[in-house]
Amino acid sequence: DSGVTQTPKHLITATGQRVTLRCSPRSGDLSVYWYQQSLDQGLQFLIQYYNGEERAKGNILERFSAQQFPDLHSELNLSSLELGDSALYFCASSPPGTGRYEQYFGPGTRLTVT
Amino acid sequence: GEDVEQSLFLSVREGDSSVINCTYTDSSSTYLYWYKQEPGAGLQLLTYIFSNMDMKQDQRLTVLLNKKDKHLSLRIADTQTGDSAIYFCAEKRSTDKLIFGTGTRLQVFP
Numbered sequence: 001d002s003g004v005t006q007t008p009k010h011l012i013t014a015t016g017q018r019v020t021l022r023c024s025p026r027s028g029d030l031s032v033y034w035y036q037q038s039l040d041q042g043l044q045f046l047i048q049y050y051n052g053e054e055r056a057k058g059n060i061l062e063r064f065s066a067q068q069f070p071d072l073h074s075e076l077n078l079s080s081l082e083l084g085d086s087a088l089y090f091c092a093s094s095p096p097g098t099g100r101y102e103q104y105f106g107p108g109t110r111l112t113v114t
Numbered sequence: 115g116e117d118v119e120q121s122l123f124l125s126v127r128e129g130d131s132s133v134i135n136c137t138y139t140d141s142s143s144t145y146l147y148w149y150k151q152e153p154g155a156g157l158q159l160l161t162y163i164f165s166n167m168d169m170k171q172d173q174r175l176t177v178l179l180n181k182k183d184k185h186l187s188l189r190i191a192d193t194q195t196g197d198s199a200i201y202f203c204a205e206k207r208s209t210d211k212l213i214f215g216t217g218t219r220l221q222v223f224p
Binding site for chain 2: 002004031033035042043044045048055056058090092094100101102103104105106107108
């Protein structure tokens with residue numbers, strides 16, 4: 001158990017809908033990262049937040065957005081869902097300082113779009 | 115490009131050593147990582163190496179880094195059935211994001 005929690009574990013929804021994935025980082029970690037794992041694209045970085053501020057952006061679609069709240073939990077919002085958005089979405093966290101080189105992953109949320 | 119490449123599959127006998135290989139493209143990579151993913155589970159950080167090191171050993175795991183050839187390997191000594199999983203290498207470049215390889219599925223048979 002990495003200490004990173006994600007909810008829900010599974011999510012099934014229809015095309016065109018909007019969903020919110022939630023992540024709680026490990027205690028003391030200030031950075032939160034979101035990654036998408038799909039069969040065709042592999043594991044891809046989406047976005048990083050550090051202490052509430054967006055730090056880096058990857059291959060995140062405009063239909064997707066994220067935020068990190070004052071209590072450091074993060075939410076990833078996916079809207080106008082398409083079949084191709086079906087994937088495993090992982091959240092990871094890392095501590096500040098020299099520990100920031102270690103990213104600890106949560107169990108993931110499996111999203112199925114039908 | 116951003117490609118980090120790994121062979122797709124490795125099969126070893128229980129008790130033997132496993133060597134999983136990875137090649138990366140960016141010479142500015144600062145840290146290189148090995149993660150393990152078991153079925154239905156998240157990614158478990160196994161070990162990582164700073165780019166100015168050649169080798170790192172952690173119990174049954176040995177990481178070798180050849181910076182000149184941009185080649186990273188993970189050796190698992192005395193491989194057990196519980197080591198069966200998908201192993202991902204990843205590199206960290208100038209930002210904190212990780213670039214992951216395609217993953218190597220390790221199958222351990224008795």
